[in-house]
Amino acid sequence: MTGPHPRSEHRPVLYVIACGSPLARHVGRLVELAQQVGWEVCLVTTPDGAKFVDRAALARLTGHPVRTHYKNAGDPDLLPPADAMIVCPATVNTVNKWAAGITDTLALGLLVEGQGKGLPVVVVPFTNSAMAAHPAFQAGLSRLREWGTTVLFGDHVFPLHPPGAAERHLHAFPWEAAVAALPDRCDSAAA
Structure with missing residues (x-):
């Protein structure tokens, strides 16, 4: 991981929200990619997501405390207000609660509020094929799409893996797709 991007009042702020998944151990890659294209990044985890991340390393990388x-x-407030959000990795639990409007964690509260403010939000679920088949999850993704959330999910983004096989698929995750789905806010913020 590289050091934090120099702070500037002209850079837009991106909240990266990491959920409880083995993939969250590598969320620093997403942070670095967003910083490279000009975002000031703040990291928020779900309580289960906090179990997977190196909070101290990510705080050094972002220049902000990791909030849970x-x-x-x-x-x-310890973090500047968000201009956009990426939820990655997103779990079935978070997608289902978010689609139902439940705000029992900071991450969910920020997502519900951000959606109400009209912020651009990108969600990239990481789950196995059995969990993804549940009707509530599919309905939740559809509802989030209807509400304007950019949903990156399906074999065209990242093929589902069987239950118990997540660790074998972490290396191939397309972190770049999440950053590419963000609106080009950096140029407009600097103007």
């Missing part, structure tokens, strides 16, 4: 929990009332 809601702040206490009256505490200052």
Whole structure:
């Protein structure tokens, strides 16, 4: 991992939200790719996502603390406001709760609020073929698409793996696709 991108008030802010998946161990790659195209990146994890990431390394990389929990009332915000969000890796649990409007974690609260603010949001699920077959997950993805979320999911993005085989497929994950799906906000923010 490289060092944090120099801070500038002209760079748009991207929240990367990582869920509880072995793929989250490699989320630094997504952070670096977004920084390379001019985003200031802040990392938020779900409580299960926090189990997979190196918080200290990612805080050094982004220049911001890695957030997992809601702040206490009256505490200052530790992160600048988001201009866009990427949820990657997104789990079936997070997609289902988000589509239902549940905000029982900071990550979900930010997603529901960001959607209400009209922020661009990209979601990239990482799950196995059995979990992906559940009707609630499929309905949740459809609902998120209808609400304007960019959903990157399917064999054209990343083929599903069988249950228990996630570790064998982490190396081939297309992190670049998530960044490429973001709107070109960097040029407009600098103008």
